[in-house]
Amino acid sequence: MKKKTIAFQGEHGAYSEQAIRKSLGDSPVTLPCRSFREMLKLVSERKVDYAMLPVENSLAGTVIPAYDALIESELFVHTEVMLRIEHCLMAPKGRALEDIRFVISHHQALAQCSEHIEEEGIEAKEYYDTAGAAKDLAASEMPFTAAIASELAAKTYGLNILRRNFEDLDTNTTRFFLMGSESVPCVGKCKTSIIFTTEHRPGALFSVLRELSDRNLNLTKIESRPFKREMWHYLFFVDFEGTLADRQVKEGIKAISDRCSYFKFLGSYRSANY
Secondary structure, three states: OOOOEEEEEOOOOOHHHHHHHHHHOOOOEEEEEOOHHHHHHHHHOOOOOEEEEEEEEOOOEEOHHHHHHHHHOOOEEEEEEEEEOOOEEEEOOOOOHHHOOEEEEOHHHHHHOHHHHHHHOOEEEEOOOHHHHHHHHHHOOOOOEEEEEOHHHHHHHOOEEEEOOOOOOOOOEEEEEEEEOOOOOOOOOEEEEEEEEOOOOOOHHHHHHHHHHOOOOOEEEEEEEEOOOOOOOEEEEEEEEOOOOOHHHHHHHHHHHHHOOEEEEEEEEEOOOO
């Protein structure tokens, strides 16, 4: 039986790859990509089976490039994955914590570990990617330097972990979407995600959201992004509890799509909170 191939943004050892392992185990083949658009395009072209897309972090908020990629994509959400982000401070073998003067990582990871970095008296240097920092640290001479990345990155590149749980807050969690080329049915405790834009008039957004409220559908997230096709118009990303298999969800989506000049159904999928 052919193994599934799942694309992700970043280098091997990235948190997105860790999310794949959490959701699907070690059986899939994982393919690193340079950008969100590249990995979603590979799914659309049927060159890979799925893509793992980070969409929101509990501390940093929405991953804006991911939402912009969703606007352009015709893919559907298959699964929601919640990954607790546990940053590790790592260095090549033989390098002790007292030897470290510099630390490299993605700017968000550095920000999420800023208190511990200050406590250790280390100078932070921004890098393009957490796993990329670990990969380059293992492959080149960087004296007195450590990296902040995942435990998977340390294992992947043969680095020693100097400190686990190096993040300042233990609530740091990232939400991912496993994206596929076809919509799949969801039964049980599910969420549904949609994108739409409203008419430019008073009460337009309220009238759309009322279609959910009137059907007792619980809104769990709303986010806006500029609509590139129309200046000063905005797209709304909405998540709510329920599945397209339910009559009230199907009716609500039909009513909303009729009120909107642009509407996209992203999928009904099993909620990671259940």
